[in-house]
Amino acid sequence: MPSINQLPVTTRFAPSPTGSLHLGNARTAFFSYLWARQSGGRFVLRIEDTDAERSQLRFRDELMAELRWLGLEWDEGPDIGGPSASYCQSERGEFYRELYAQLEAHDQAYPCYCTPEDLELSRKLQRMSGQPPRYAGTCRGLSATQRAERAARGLKPTLRFAVPGDKIIEFTDAVHGPQRFASSDIGDFIIRRDDGTPAFFFCNAVDDSAMGVTQVLRGDDHMTNTPRQLLLLDALGLRRPGYGHVGLLVGEDGAPLSKRHGSTSVQEFRARGFLSAAILNQLFRLGHAADVDGWLPPAAMSAHFRPLHLGRAPARFDESQLVHWQKETLGRMSTAEIRAWLGADDATEFVDLVRHNVVLPVDAAPWRAVVRGDLEPLGELEQQVIAAAGAEFFAAAAAAYAQANSDLKVLTRILKERTGRKGADLFMPLRVALTGTAHGPELAPLLKLIPPETARRRLELHAQNS
């Protein structure tokens, strides 16, 4: 549903297939997706696989699988094509070559024969003398004969963009507002590696423009990269997309989300049993202020997305909040859905009983054991409850069970008459003896699921021991 004053916006997600889909990337992908959907525009998926060393097909497939699992469907992409195909940068060499030629023809780019060692040394020297570590421009003024001489020595050049020295680059960031940079602060940067592959600053900017992207949404860490890309686009006469830089997603300690914070990839959360709707509800509120509170079905989110309310400050990811959305999501699922999610072929009565005591599928295991297995050893609190009730109580309980069978109401009525106990004094010992813990789902239906033989044994056990 496009809003009245918003033109269709084309956004994109442009991951490099060098690892699994990180929560932070998933969030920017999600915001981009929502923005496109909200405006009635398009969402493009582009794979930035220019690093042949680290890029892998399996990561690309995994990335797409996770995106789809989250429900972020793209309108153009490597698998479905589109007007700007190919959507893999490794297949766009021809397009890049033309642009390189254009830049070189206008002296806006030049071959650089400096070796990585040269460059590192130069940077080191600059740092030591308190200078910004920028490319010194060594190869910028090389004559044709000097270039030929170097090429003859077998040196393979990179291609550098000749940054104009005296420009002010201005743009309005969609989340930060007006920005101003001086080109004199930017060194000539590499736009083509010595193996002929395009470098990020170049192919990323050029593809966004060529693919008709009108709004680039990305992490804050790209903020100071933007003027470089704008310079490049201007030199090429390509249309500038709008840029918006979202605050990063960080861990509980404020450091960028990493392994030591536990799960960080969508795949890991999925494997643990978190639901996509839960993850989406959480991401929806990290670094973004929606216009409503409370759980939203994913399909309703684009209507409540507010691009102008994206956060500038880094947002901390707090798993306890994810757990909250997980509970909210679970509460809205049918028994059949939860049963499938638990993945253990449970009886529907069992599913209905434990669903409110479970956040992840693994949490169902203890209750499964209560119903069709053996109890865990009693904890300290549980032992106290058993001891306080006494052997006599359980003898009476076992006898009552013989009469009442698995009808807890009848069982407790009989026990109440015989022992004079009521309330927690009556129920707690029963709960502990029958389930092994002091907490859990409603006891009456739970008792019905415990095989009679097992229930009797559990009650009799305490009639003898204590």
Added chain:
RNA sequence: GCUCCCUUCGUCUAGAGGCCUAGGACACGGCCCUCUCAAGGCUGUAACACGGGUUCGAAUCCCGUAGGGAGCGCCA
């Protein structure tokens, strides 16, 4: 070092000069309900980084300070 960005309860955030004795959500505590946990209802603790201005009035505007972050890569 240089350039840029950021800073409201523990956490996510509302807030575009008076509607703010700063609101909501999560988490936490209490009460109610209840055999227990969960759910639900009620309720409590808790924040404008600091210092100067501007203004009748500032969380909101300006300038500094402090703290945090990013970029300056043949990685994206």
